Amino acid sequence: MTSRLVEQLGAKNVAGCTAALLAGQIRALILDGRLTVGERLPSERALALELRRSRSTMTRMYNLLEHDGYVARLHGGSTRVALPHAGHLPRDSADDSAIDFSIASMDSTPGLYDATVRSLPRLAALRSTSGYSLRGLPELRDAVAERFTQRGVATVADEIIITSGAMSALNLILATIGRRGERAVVEQPTFPHALDALQRNGYRPMPTPVAVGGWDVRHLTDLMLSSRPHVAYLIPDFHNPTGATMTDAERTRVATTARNSNTHLIIDETTTELDIDRGWSPRPMAAFSPEVITIGSMSKIAWGGLRLGWIRAGRSLVARLLAARPSFELGTALLEQCIAVELLEEMPALTAHVRSRLHAGRAAVADGLEMIGGLQMPHTPGGLSAWIDLGAPNSTRLSLAARDRQLVAPPGPRFSTGGVLERYIRIPITHPQQRTADAMKRLRLAWDDVRDGASTRTVQSAHSAVI
Template sequence: MASRLGTQLGEWRATTAVAQSLADRIRMLLLDGRITVGERLPSERALAAELGRSRATIARAYELLEARGYVVRTHGSGTRASLPARRIQRPAAAGDDVIDLTIASVGSAPGLHAATVRALDRLAGLLGTPGYSLDGLPELRARIAERYTERGLPTDPEQIMVTSGAMHALTVVLAAFGERGRAAVVEQPSFPHAMDALRRTGHRLVPTPVTPDAGWDANHLVESLRSQRPALAYLIADFHNPTGATMPELERARLAAVARATGTLLVVDETCAELDIDRGWTPRPFAAHGPAILIGSMSKIAWGGLRIGWIRAEREQVAALLGARPSIDLGTPLLEQCIAIELLDEMDALLARTTERLREGRAAVADGLAAHLPGVAMPPMPGGLAAWVDLGGPWSTALSLGARDRGLLLPPGPRFSASGVLDRFARIPITWEPELTAEAMARLGAAWRALHAGELPSATRMASTAVV
């Protein structure tokens, strides 16, 4: 049986000395999150047999990793993945001006400071209270419920729980409804940290494909539910991250009906739901078609530093969520909730500003691809955070490493996969200013040319694994 490391290595082939090449590949798998810290790696003998290499080669690769702190070898306990005790260096470029494309965020809203000042008056009226807010301030829950109603899904404030961001919302949902050992359907590609959270809670991931042009394979998704009868399915139905696709309403209705029949809880991430550029139509929220827990956030519209998210669910589900939350935290900070109330009153202006930024960013990425990556096409993307670019070959990981040498952080395609595939794709954010995007694309083009000229990237500098 193939080991998890062997599966993640996939079609690995040595590009330099075999042991060094293998060590570099394992280190990359660790640093982009596909191998977890503390995970036990196969024995030298087992990995040698699996890869068709000599045991001496595997032993040497493990020695190289151990010397740099990327594995810990203990007699009787085997070899486990680790990280060096020192802080991992970011790549050096001219003047250390690193461009970080692991982050897809439009930055802070122009009115955020004024909203914060106004929010202080709201906060003053709460200073006589205990300060704990397990479900969220009533006024904020009412604003969020009203927004859902405006979008075509009648909602009461009692159906809303305010959280500290979307990932925190997913953590609470999994604490209340996760079932360790059961299957969980996820899109492929999908948001990496959501998949990490599902794995951490003991779910077995079952991927279903999504592409920018065709969207979901509805038959594959439905058959996955019917055959696997998963505990839950985690979906991003609106401006899917990272492909930008939107699920048609008829497919939502069909999926909701099948999920009801199979007993599958649908958890739909709406973080990107209102990041429209020019889609031309607006679907109703997924729960308008059948039972689903919805997760939302202010981070992609207002600011990533404003840690405000929410869960929209049925009342009995909210009761279960409230029962699970105290083991995680005791509520979302009141000041941030007060700021969110102010910002929700200005939602139309916030969305207009976000749309303009995304339109400019999309054009800048398209121009950069045309100028610096000949033959690589810009995919269709009527909204969302990033372009999911088909590189035309399994070059994403090597391109990511080469980009790091040029001061550009770009997560490789497999980071968005449940099974270590998708090495022919790269996620390029459309959220940065056009000038910065132009520079980023120039650096990416330099890495692209070096890759196709046969130049080997340095493996001495890697960045942290967070993808936003």
Template sequence: MAERETRDRTLGSRQLAALLPDPAGARPAYRHLARAIGALILDGRIALHVRLPAERELATALHTSRATITAVYDLLREGGYARSRQGAGTWTALPEDRAPHGVTRHLRPHDSAIDLARAAPALPEQVLVDALAEVTPRLAEHTHTPGYHPYGLPELRAAVAERFTRRGLATVPDQILVTSGAQHALTLVLGLLCGPGDRVLVENPSYPNALEAMRRARLRTVSVPVTDSGWDVEIMESTLRQAVPRIAYLIPDFHNPTGCLMPAAERARVLRAAHRSGTWLVVDETLADLALDVPAPAPFASCAANGAGGEVITVGSMSKTYWGGLRLGWLRAPSRLVTELAGQRVATDMGGSVLDQLLALALLGRAGELLPRRLEELRERRAALAAALTEHLPQWTWRLPSGGLSFWVDLGAPVASALAERVLDYGVRIEGGGCFAPDPGLFERRLRIPYTTAPDALREAVHRMSATLTDGLTPSPAGRRPHWIA
């Protein structure tokens, strides 16, 4: 049984209490709490198959009676959200007729809602047709081989290495591991370098799927703020010195979701601080090519090559620059570590799709033609979003990002989750800023609004959000956390 396999995974009473509303705020309190816990399970904020706190401990943390918590757990079991075993405890579960919100949210790709939950561009059909025609003869050649490439296709590893070299960081193919996306690369690194309870430094806000991977690996995150003006490097240096995290996960290039770009001098300081604390830096460069108003930044690890010190693992992907449907990414690391990560990979994944890797090779070969087109398209869409926000929602504030795929908008009031919930009825799918927070209750004044859809769709989405606000919204105490968001 799943609960037997995960019996050491326990949700603390204080941790659960921090996620729940005040039981004194509704009657009957036990039904109110049970519904809240069920919603947290569906949202992914409470993992499946973890042991819930003992009734007495949770009652104390919530300042309520044990009888109330007993009734809560009874309702959760009746609804299929919990299972118990005499003398062993109560575990979270998923009802047979329900699916996590993040899964159901992405089972409807062809409905009429304008999708602003995913900051990922589409691939022009003709580009894919041309690439398929180019790679078909190569694919035929590979059918005479077993097709397993745990490190990635040699020619693709060479192409990615050459890409790093052109950007200013000398790289050889042995330093490249091809993965099934940047998220896959991160989970491999977490699995190899970290163990349950290890500290990981993260930015606040940060990419939700990365934070979720760390939670599922049972890591302890320590966060450093990223504001509209960027990083406070002194705080980061102090945190590295005092917390001594095992790794630090950073998005320095057009940061997701704020859009900030870390200056070169600050990168060197972070590298030196990480070197002193013995912390591995995992640098997510999935947005690095999407420089709209400034030159594309050099690889973060090039500062280390120039003598700043520190160990750096660089993660990249085709998803944001070309197309997420390829599920193709990579990481750059010392050759020895790449070998160890390939060994980590084969335990669950013998290698990526040969076809996807050949397509990625063809697209990278046409980068000089395709990337400028992509950047011009994004500039047009960014301008359309900026104009629509100025016209329809002038009370919102935002900073025009110099690259990346989205605005980080301040709504002026803590209504982000309520707006995201209500605007779905108006045909717009978006997530509140709380999704990007390492800790609950943050960024309820914020929305990430991507500009990856067509200008007309962006203008219509902003118009619908404006219409939603005319109905009035109740401020939300804490945002929902999605199971998955791009």
């Protein structure tokens, strides 16, 4: 049976790697959360057999990790994941000059301050309450329902629950309907924190491929019909990280197949409003099946600090969700809800701001890639990021080299199951234009390091890391 470490590394990705390169790959897994502190790693002998390498190579690799503080070893006992003490942390871990491309989020909309001021009378009228709401303010649920209706699926407030962000919504859904040990269809690549949530709730991920050009819908539907997974988590609008969008015809086919296979469709719409120049607007997935569960959020269109999301579902599931919610969260703060009511009344202004910012960010990434040479900007009509094909399995090496240049850029495998997608890296288009330009200059230097072989020296450094 393959160990979780080898699943995350991807046996093909580490074929022929030196002990130092293997140690660098494992440091990357630890620092971006794919391996957890305290997790037991395979013995030297077992790992050597899995990777078909010498035991001495495994011993040197674990010695390097132990020296840097990334594993704790007991003679004759186990090897477990650890984090280094402050003296061993990467030299730029707290460096304000570092640029973090692991976060694909924009700063606040210009209208946030005015919306906050306008929300204060509404908030003042609620001072005698607890300050949070299990279901959500009626006027906010009405506003969210109206937005769904405008987009093509009739919705009423009783089908909406307001949550403390999209991840809170996903965790609530999984806590309510989850079944440990069941299968879950996930896109490959996908949003890594959603993948973490599914695995934390005991699901076994079953990947289906997505590229810049879209989904292999035949693979997706065949997978659902043959395996009958309990849930499928999909991002059909401006997919994170590829930017692809499902057509209405594809949505019809996927929704129909989900009904036939008794699969719960969990649809993430947090990126739905991030349109630059797609030129067409599909109907929400919920328009194609009443059983679809939809997650939305204000964080991508207003501000990441506005921790407010929602769930759209049938009334019977809404009742189950509300019954389960108090076991881990008592409700959503009223201040954020009051602000969101004001913001949703200004959707044209919000979407115009988003379009302008993303357009500038996309142009800055395209200009940076042109300077690098050998890398091309894929078709990116909207969304959070550009999904860059490196042409060779160098993603983790590039990520480590970028860290040495004070640029945090997670490698492609962070967005996958099984340690694959080493040919790809995600570049956000959400950062301010000048910051993106600076980051792309650092990426160019890192790319030169990889091509010149300097990334090997970076991996060998006791201070190199990636998150």
